[in-house]
Amino acid sequence: MKRLILEILLVLGLGGAGAFGYMAHKKGAESGAQLAELTEKAEAAEKKVEETSEELEKLQKDAPPLQAKALQLEALREALVNGETLRDLEAAYKKEKTLSPERHAGLGALRLLTKGGDDPATIEAFKKALDAADWGSRRNLICASQKALASAGQDVKVLSECLPQGVSKMPEAEPKDKSADKAGQGDKGKDGKKHTHWGYEGEMGPDNWGKEFAMCGRGRSQSPVDIRGPFEKTKSVVTAAYQNGPLRIINNGHTIQVNVAEGSKLRIDSMPYDLLQFHFHRPSEETVDGKPSAMVAHFVHKNKEGKLAVLAVLFREGNENPGLKQLWEHAPKKEGPEVAVEGVNFNPANLLPRELEFWSYDGSLTTPPCTEGVKFFILKTPVNIAREQVEQFPFKRNARPVQPLNGRQISAS
Numbered sequence: 001m002k003r004l005i006l007e008i009l010l011v012l013g014l015g016g017a018g019a020f021g022y023m024a025h026k027k028g029a030e031s032g033a034q035l036a037e038l039t040e041k042a043e044a045a046e047k048k049v050e051e052t053s054e055e056l057e058k059l060q061k062d063a064p065p066l067q068a069k070a071l072q073l074e075a076l077r078e079a080l081v082n083g084e085t086l087r088d089l090e091a092a093y094k095k096e097k098t099l100s101p102e103r104h105a106g107l108g109a110l111r112l113l114t115k116g117g118d119d120p121a122t123i124e125a126f127k128k129a130l131d132a133a134d135w136g137s138r139r140n141l142i143c144a145s146q147k148a149l150a151s152a153g154q155d156v157k158v159l160s161e162c163l164p165q166g167v168s169k170m171p172e173a174e175p176k177d178k179s180a181d182k183a184g185q186g187d188k189g190k191d192g193k194k195h196t197h198w199g200y201e202g203e204m205g206p207d208n209w210g211k212e213f214a215m216c217g218r219g220r221s222q223s224p225v226d227i228r229g230p231f232e233k234t235k236s237v238v239t240a241a242y243q244n245g246p247l248r249i250i251n252n253g254h255t256i257q258v259n260v261a262e263g264s265k266l267r268i269d270s271m272p273y274d275l276l277q278f279h280f281h282r283p284s285e286e287t288v289d290g291k292p293s294a295m296v297a298h299f300v301h302k303n304k305e306g307k308l309a310v311l312a313v314l315f316r317e318g319n320e321n322p323g324l325k326q327l328w329e330h331a332p333k334k335e336g337p338e339v340a341v342e343g344v345n346f347n348p349a350n351l352l353p354r355e356l357e358f359w360s361y362d363g364s365l366t367t368p369p370c371t372e373g374v375k376f377f378i379l380k381t382p383v384n385i386a387r388e389q390v391e392q393f394p395f396k397r398n399a400r401p402v403q404p405l406n407g408r409q410i411s412a413s
């Protein structure tokens, strides 16, 4: 019996020891797990701190240039803040009858810096710059003005060409009317890059240009027009002094354009105009007594005051045109950047008829933004173009329809 009790006690005792041992073990394991968890958390926190400080370091690295930029801007603003420069410029502008788009944009930039984007005159200045600039020769200016207006919260569409690569749109610049993004010439090209937001057919055709480019819709002196008598006789004389120069040619998605080096001039009476570029339309935009020609070349000139004059040369189907032959050989079939053709010179005079008798009227650019104040001289004598040469032109139709004269007088030399 004694032995039995001892045995029981022993078992109990051992069991107790075992139970105690188990409990102790469990406690140890628990705290071990807790410790492990804590360690893990600490490690994660440490890592986070490391990452954050790395980010901070990065930020600090980037900050100095940003700070420098902010300081520059601040300095610029302070230099201009008393308004003297602005008043000076505005007074100078008032003396001149017409302002170049560059000056409008400059005025806008000054006002943006000193008065901010809420200032109506800031908005007005950029809008005027936009109205007065033509896409061909003043792309940067148009981009700058569109961005400035968009940044000032104006409902302005920033053309995709104006945005940095990889940025497809500027959210605040989205138009209310999305029609321009639908199918048509303005849709995405093969390269995935968006083309400009106007074309010659469908929703982006000439009837809708005015939605995006106000002057195209509300202008009262628009081009092209139907040339039809009676004409007012003019004594004005036009002479062309065009020069041979390196061939730079571009397919800009709307036409084939040749950009001309400095030196080629047109004289209207005694006033010299520099030839900037010439480009083509098929069929001719101008009609004579209601009839279009096969094609037309527009020679675009600008004088020192920034006034534009266009000389239009009509092409009539007939013999091959040797000047065009040379151009068409190098004209890019697809839209793309300007091509400087190595070792090839071209003289724009090769496309002119011998006689420079003309019809003349005051009009506009025939493409957006349809800027007015452009003098047109349409040569009465057409030049030849072979039917195949018309067909080689990569645009089937790129002509704006004729616009109402609204009381304008056409004169004839």
Ligand SMILES: [Zn+2]
Residues within 6 Å of the ligand: 279, 280, 281, 298, 366
């Ligand atoms: Zn044109």
